[in-house]
Amino acid sequence: MKKRTLAAGALAATLLVSCSQSAQTEANSDAKTSATAEAAPAQNLSGVFEAYWEENSKLFPLEATAQGDNRYNDQLPNDQTQAFRQGLQQYYQKYLDQLQRFDRSTLSDNDKISYDIFQYDLQSKLEGLKLNTWMIPYQQFWGLPISMGQYGSGEGIQPFKTAEDYDNWLGRVRGFSVWADTAISNMRRGMRAGVVLPRPLVQKMIPQMNDLVVTDPTKSLFYGPINKFPAGMAEADKKRLTEAYKTAIMNELVPTYRRLGQFLQTEYLPKARPSTGIAAVPGGPEIYRYYVKSWTTTDKTPDEIYQTGLAEVKRIRTEMERVKNSVGFKGDLNAFFTYLKNDKKFMPYKTPEQVLSAFRAIQTKIDPNLKKMFGRTPKTPFEIRQTEAFRAASASAEYNQGSPDGSRPGIFYVPILDAKTFNTTSGMESLFLHEAIPGHHYQISLQQENESLPKFRRFAWYGAMGEGWALYTESLGKELGLYTDPYQYMGALGDEIHRAIRLVVDTGMHSRNMTREQAIKYMMDNEAISEQGATAEIERYMAIPGQALSYKTGALKIQELRRKYEQQLGTKFNISNFHDELLKDGVMPLAVLERKMDAWAAKQ
Template sequence: MRKLLLTGLGALAGLAACNQTKAPVAATPVADFPALLGGYWERQAPLFPLAATSQGDNRFNDRLVNDQTRAFRDSLAGLYQGYLGRLGRFDRAKLAVGDRVSYDILQYDLQTRLEGLKLGLAVGADFPNSWMIPFNQFGGLPLSLGQYGAGTGAQPFKTVQDYDNWLGRVHGFPVWADSAIANFRAGMKAGVVLPKTLVAKMVPQMRDLVVSDPAKSLFYGPITLLPKGFADADKTRLTTAYQKAILTELAPTYKKLGDFLAKEYLPRARATTGHGALPGGKAQYEFLVKNWTTTRRTPAEIHDIGLHEVARIRQEMNAVRTQLVFHGDLKALFEYMKTDRRFMPYKEPEDVLNGFRAIQTRMQPNLKKLFTRVPKTPFEVRQTEAFRAASASAEYNAGTPDGARPGIFYVPILDATQYRTPGMESLFLHEAIPGHHYQVSLQQENTALPKFRRFAWYGAMGEGWALYCESLGKELGLYKDPYEYLGALSQEMHRAVRLVVDTGMHSQGLTREQAIAYSLANEATTRAAATAEIERYMAIPGQALSYKIGQLKIRELRNRAEQKLGGGEHLREHYPGQYRDKYSLAAFHDELLKDGVMPLDVLDKKMTRWADAQ
């Protein structure tokens, strides 16, 4: 998955409203439309300074906004409502085609961000959730702050000013934490609390960042990396300041959060699993489903799609099992792939990272056949930081458009000797190249897009694209080993299972234990991995639905384009000379990516216009 630092609710529901525009009153001249888009971006950027930093906008690197207050949420509502009114004064029909797409996307965002706020969701969080649940074991400021402050993430540490900027950001953390604890307590009174199993994971996360020796702190990383060119006086001053910040602000704040969670919150945490068990949880979950899928499909409809996909992929897995002449059923094959040492060849974490780098080398010659647009942003593979590895999934962190920071594929490696090879190829296609790295980088590098689109995120298209990329393995010269192809099928099964268990837990009463059992019955995974995944879905309801729903839409669009424009390679092979084939898979991919992510219905219309124009 792509690691998210949203400028609000990245992918939001309410698309129907986008197509029900009212005739503007005293219409604003269309020439003013770019100014509206630019003004909106500039107004919201300082409200989300961490997101700005991750996007390469360094104007607010010393700020840490307290997004835990009612005043902050009210300011967002005022901003969104104001720009929605201003947007409505433009006559959409008079705008250029590209501006109409921007109009639809912005209207969609504003309307649904307002809807989320009305439902009590925290718009500024890594993942939308109740404002009474400020963070969880999977995301939130206490975790992301560690990534920024380690000295190797999005926060720059190149100049003396950079180092002072980070100290300014640190100074805001104790106040943020006090407000977060107040919100947790409000949730305790209202019955809006996290499940006990999740809170139990959060306590050690907080305590791992409590130190008595500042040199042993994760946040001491920038000092160990002090540039040699700094003056000795600056080195001395900054070292002292960072030691003080760690001992008087960071460590005490993490201790306070850990103690609160362990002593006060955990005893009041709930035994139930799904979001639907919370007051107002049913309506919130229905919104989150629309949010992450950018569709109007109900949880029940998505549950049924999941069951169908699980059955279809299982049939394909059995076909591969027959090809392998494996003496046993799929469950036995899964167990063999989980336990046989032939699938665990690594000794050190660097061996695992080199395994992923080798995948990139193997497929590189075939990439040019499927893509003519390639990103300029550099790319790296790194191991996930130890403090969050136990609860982390493999993920992609976007680079900056100017190339100053590379796109990073993070791999959590708890024990390299237990890291299994099946699925590595499909994982790389998804998280790295051509998945998130191509999509995110090309979007950010496209300066023709208004900034609110250059740095947008819609999980359905973004994660859908990444999952679709897993299906390109054979076309990219991968999946030659049947076990590796089984690993890819297992990854796709994993996303199909998500449709069943996410909707099951949050809307149909499926328990955590039942969801884990369903995963183990249908995937080549371990109990520990299945548990971590299920608890992730418990923490961020609906997000896991975006992958498969988006992939199915993109595959639908590809099939439609192939049929409309000549049938593709299959018909060229069987009926040579009979088709004026105007279809190009590379052209399809380039068109799909060039305008960035957008709601699936908007994407459908854009790709239909493209096919018609061919």
């Protein structure tokens, strides 16, 4: 999954969980002063997009920070209020009304795509604001209490390069206590209405809050920036800021996290629901249909997606059986999973550097074939790094995008808790294709580097296409010269069946009364995963209904388009041109993508 700077937001669905979540993309936008863009004339379409983007940066300052626009780094709006939601409704409607003054048929091809995406996005966000999801402002996976730790540790997106940067963060700290009070009030409304989280998720949230309560400010996660003052900062500033941070930690942050933890423990947990799926809350089925639509960007029903999942699990299991038999393994598939997880011959590494070198070797191996499959490649530099120790225990491998100007590379992070137990059959080759090259690194970098796109597209994220593309690239392994080792191919099948299982368990829990325990068992029965791993996955899908459907839905659509054009175009089909066209305009809803690709095929 691409690095979600919790984050994983800037989509309508995420917006509803917490309007303040940081953006999915990190980029240094060449943001100009707000006055000029706000005065942009509505009579030209690019002026509408520019004015929209300016307002968006003010409304969602955490997103602005993530995109390298540092004008609002001291701000944290209270997005939990009814007034904020009403303001959003008016903001989205205003720009939808402006858009509809343009005659789409007179626009250029690129402007037609922008028109379609903009319209889709605004309509989706307006639809989402009608739901009662504001009563659940955060959970164990995403939300401002988690984002605050990521931004404020000194290791994340929030810049800490000057004294002004340090002062800016203190402004956000002051906004957080106000946010928390309103969030608690909204959760109390949810308790009265029955719109509450499942009990196992609340049990995970309580220690997350308590872990940020300290008695010594120097032991706080939020003291991190003070331990790493930039070279050359004036001694007077260092002294002043050290005291200010100690005060902010003990008088603002610690009391806020303590208040959140105590509220969850004493008031919210007793009212948390025993049910698993969102369908159990008032308006739940409607909420889930909305999430399915916004995460998959399709009109598919939960039942259609469930049936697709069952069919895909069956197909991939059949291929796994074939691989198991080809290596001469005598037991059943579950015994083979156990063998792959535990046999020492699949754990050949002694040091983290050996693991990283193995990933670098994959990059070297695919390089000659990449040139045949992609005509356009990103300028953004790329690096493979070990995940930092402070967060490795709870991290999965991820991609953290670079900046459009190339000053920060795209980074593929690999958590290595113990190199001696790092298992090669975990799908190292497919993981590299997905998270790194040509998956997230190619797609996100090419999108951010494309200055002909309006900013709302350069820094957009649609999981159905973005994660769908990354999963599709795993299927290119053989064409890129990988998967020659049956165990690596088995790892790739394991990665693929994991995404197919998601279609079954996500729709199963949220629309078919499947319990958390049944979902964990189904996952463990069909892939090589530990109970701890399966539990974390299933609880993630409970927390963010529908998000896990985006991967497989998007990949299946891209594979379907490729097959369609191979048949239509015959010898005129060129895989490199297909991939370049797919990526050149950034992520978009799948229906918009198909229209664009059909037009491309017609010109071939």
